[in-house]
Amino acid sequence: MTDPRPLGGPAAIWGFLRSLLIYFGRPGRAAAERRLYRQFVAAGDLVFDIGAHVGNRSRSLRDLGARVVAVEPQPRFADWLEWLFRAQPEVTVERCALSASQGRARLSVSRLHPTLATLDSTWQHQVAAARGFSHVRWESEVEVPVETLDSLIARHGRPAFCKIDVEGHEAEVLSGLSTPIPALSFEYTPAVPAAAEGCVARLEGLGRYRYAVSIGETLNLGAWLDAAGLRSWLAARRPTERSGDIYAVQERS
Template structure:
């Protein structure tokens, strides 16, 4: 039963992220605005690899980090050989941690607060975190020491974004991270962390859109105000932060 639930969860994620190919093309176009041939990108929370593949289509070199064993195995078999795959998680310090896994809804498996708050969070009441997996944890600083300074870091770790950014001690040109209106604290903390690291400006991609919400890039204060105005039952999306006005 356990392996069946894991297989069903993998199938669900593949359908979500590869079932509409035009979305993948749009994602690649979005990344081309930041990445070019030879640039380095980190995909933190690679899951089924759709973002890794979109980054690679720009010509970028990609380091993909994924803690869930079944998904890391899938990526190991299916990603191009020039992608560096690390089976593990990112956090504030190097070590180990227990990953809360939802086998039927693996997109929301996390080291962050979502599993504990899930029963009360709008949109997550149907989810059960029914397994634990001990995972190795590295930091963004350790990845930079091993692979170089990336042009772009994408972080999608279901509420653990602040912990990931706590392991980064220097600004990078572009950081993209998920926001969850049902759990607003982590995204706000991530904005504050980036604001402390450098002169970042911000923009928003809502849901599965492949374009920015704002015509201009805005301040951290504007990003905080926008996050605070979200209704808890609104859909998730990504905040992009870049160095400069």
Template sequence: MTRVESWFGIARSLAMYYGVPRRGGRMARLYGQFVTPGSLCFDVGAHAGDRIGAFRRLGARVVAVEPQAAFVRLLRGFYGRDGDVVILHAALGRAPGRARLFVSERAPTVTTLSRAWIDKVRRDPSFRGVRWSEGAEVEVRTLDALIDELGIPAFVKIDVEGFEAEVLSGLSRSLPALSFEYLPAARETALECVERLTSLGDYRYNWSRGESLVLGEAAWLDADGIRRFLASLTLGSGSGDVYARLGGSAPSSPAPVPTSSS
């Protein structure tokens, strides 16, 4: 990877996540349903850190987990002096150890730990021209270990490019709320996440398309409902996120949206 390619990839991520008008207000309205002042949030696959900022504006403490060294440096530059943000240079998986990254230099948002995921998403037109190469090994921890060390999070955001089911395999207890990415070309991963959560508790589900940050269902779905949604996705229809909350815990009213972020 050349220095130019590395900086291009970082700049592309910054533009993608920080260059969209009114994005901050949408994040506050969405995450304010799950996060209140004093809450603990885990941002698994923190990347450029826009969700860290959203959680902090809602008054939450944040544990950010990021495997790419360049983005760990970026996050430490943004949040290293914030005592309510913990930044970990690591990945999460089903068991502790080490794993190798597959890096996309020009599109670092799709850097992954899953070679199988790469093989699947190459069928998706939106991945045409994307290339991966072997990168560094990274420490792998588990959600359970993180919880034992740092506490039970009110919300966990998981965006790890095909490794979501592995992350949830390292969790042995139900959590109040979380999100994980879906992609039509690799919908099996999202379905595995649903199965894992079903084994841990009575969850209800919703979804948002792309980076819209708007929930797609007025009424939350049961496990069969979200399975039907995932099965209905067509190749090329775009990625998004599934949101899950324990069935007995209705989402709270969104926190007030800061006027400077709207």
């Protein structure tokens, strides 16, 4: 299957194919994703995949029986998602970015590394010299519609789980949320600790959560921590360490 939209030249074509290879070409990855998400998602649950990209995690969540809202602002990848899930009515594709308020914004895109598209210019500059980012160039921009988590919830309902991977803009996404979500994940980058700390502050303003970290692409969780423990763990990270994802589960009263 080729993407039905123009891809913007050889670099963009290679970037698109590279993303497919990275996220769909690794044996055992889908099974590992399902094992991870089974801890948070049950059949029939509604889940949000914010920053769905090529849809590998949306597919794993769907395979667990969840109803998935896949949010992707890059037009060529949103087209791909609509094709990939064309026969799956339980997956809805939202062609937008998320932030603290609704409107429109400029999305910075790397043609060779489109997985690193971001709305956050500050994050973009801060990670430029970090491990895994020094070779990345954001040479393109596209204007995209912007929604909030609250507006998404108003349209689809409150999710049982929400994955947020938006390259440094995670705290802004959570700023557009006014009610707690039972479980979620957000990306962290050691070179920009303030972004993850902003996520923790927002979540703790909505409720009390416990947290576990998955380093890199291991898809394995470390020990569960309270907010203070997670902040200490984040503060001890060196800027050259790998990025990963933080999983948060709301504590019951």
